[in-house]
């Protein structure tokens with residue numbers, strides 16, 4: 494099976510977790526896009542969705558799925574999104590597409606987080622995928638120096654990329670993230686950091702992992 498076929502399978506499997514007559518949160522990226530296309534087939538059963546990026550909002554609207562502003566939504570049944578890495582505790586690295594901050598905000602309002610990804614995203618220890626950090630542009634150099642001082646690794650500016658919030662991304666290469674919750678919190682304490690791509694303090698509840706043998710439903714170890 495190709496990687497896209499695996500993504501499609503997990504997207505289909507995620508439909509089972511969509512709660513009828515509620516508003517759901519929708520992530521960003523290629524796997525989330527497959528999910529949006531599946532969601533379109535059952536759009537009449539939900540009230541609508543909150544999008545974690547402009548790209549996702551456009552795709553949802555393109556399918557005629559009502560998109561709500563998060564400020565008018567107090568609760569969501571579920572948040573469904575992909576990931577760049579997932580460890581056995583279901584701590585994630587996200588933000589390869591630069592949508593990490595809005596993703597984390599939408600997730601905060603959701604009752605449950607279903608992560609969907611192919612099995613190439615499964616790792617023992619997070620950090621091989623460069624960890625994205627969204628930074629206020631004027632703080633870029635300061636934040637990069639602080640990261641090196643506190644954690645090591647090599648922060649690299651994502652060239653020519655601006656987030657939906659008008660900020661820049663530093664991708665930290667060469668980390669071995671043994672304590673994802675501690676690193677998430679400490680990174681977020683650096684002045685100028687908007688947020689980082691560790692989803693560890695709030696992690697996935699269920700990981701639907703696409704494998705050659707079918708979709709594996711993984712809960713945290």
Ligand SMILES: O=C[C@H](O)[C@H](O)[C@H](O)COP(=O)(O)O
Pocket residue numbers: 520521522523524525574575576577587588589590591592593596
């Ligand atoms: O900013 C992007 C998101 O965090 C994505 O969920 C993540 O990068 C995975 O994307 P994809 O499904 O395209 O591998």
